[in-house]
Amino acid sequence: MNDDDCVLPKSDVQAEACPIVQIIDRVAGKWSVSILVAAIRKPVRYTELERSVPGISRRMLTLTLRNLERDGLLERTVYPTVPPKVEYSATPSARELYGHLTGLLDWAERHQPEIIEARKAYDEQALAA
Numbered sequence: 001m002n003d004d005d006c007v008l009p010k011s012d013v014q015a016e017a018c019p020i021v022q023i024i025d026r027v028a029g030k031w032s033v034s035i036l037v038a039a040i041r042k043p044v045r046y047t048e049l050e051r052s053v054p055g056i057s058r059r060m061l062t063l064t065l066r067n068l069e070r071d072g073l074l075e076r077t078v079y080p081t082v083p084p085k086v087e088y089s090a091t092p093s094a095r096e097l098y099g100h101l102t103g104l105l106d107w108a109e110r111h112q113p114e115i116i117e118a119r120k121a122y123d124e125q126a127l128a129a
Contacts, residue, residue, distance in 0.1 A: 026071055027097060031056055031064045036090060038053055040098045043089040073097065 026032060034053045044052075050061055057063070063127050065088060068074040073094040079085040 023071070026067060027073065029064070031060055032068060033096070033101065035061075035064055035068060035088075036073065036094055036098065036101070039088050039090040040095060043077070043087040045085070045087055068094075 026088070027036070031053060034056075034080075035049060035053045038049055038052050046061070046065075049098055050058065053061065056064075065074065065076070067077050069088075075091050077087045077089065079087070
């Protein structure tokens with residue numbers, strides 16, 4: 001989702017919710033969570049992220065890093081060395097977000113068995129129909 005997706009809202013509810021949905025889409029994205037978790041631990045370099053986030057392409061890593069930096073969740077530091085050293089570190093906002101993400105993780109772990117059972121029951125009912 002980009003900033004232009006909410007230019008012409010269909011209703012007042014959508015107009016109010018759209019910026020929030022954009023933010024949640026960004027921070028809860030598949031790649032964003034993995035990158036933020038890595039950067040929370042310690043400042044991390046691009047190549048470290050590339051190795052620690054399985055399946056991410058270089059292009060997607062670059063785009064996600066730029067978006068997280070743009071949103072104020074990552075800070076990019078360039079060190080004047082040859083070759084240049086670049087590190088990404090979590091901002092205070094990202095650290096606060098991490099607390100909420102771990103709460104969501106805890107919830108998912110606690111409710112995993114019942115969700116698995118609910119899916120199984122739903123799938124069996126759908127097959128029977």
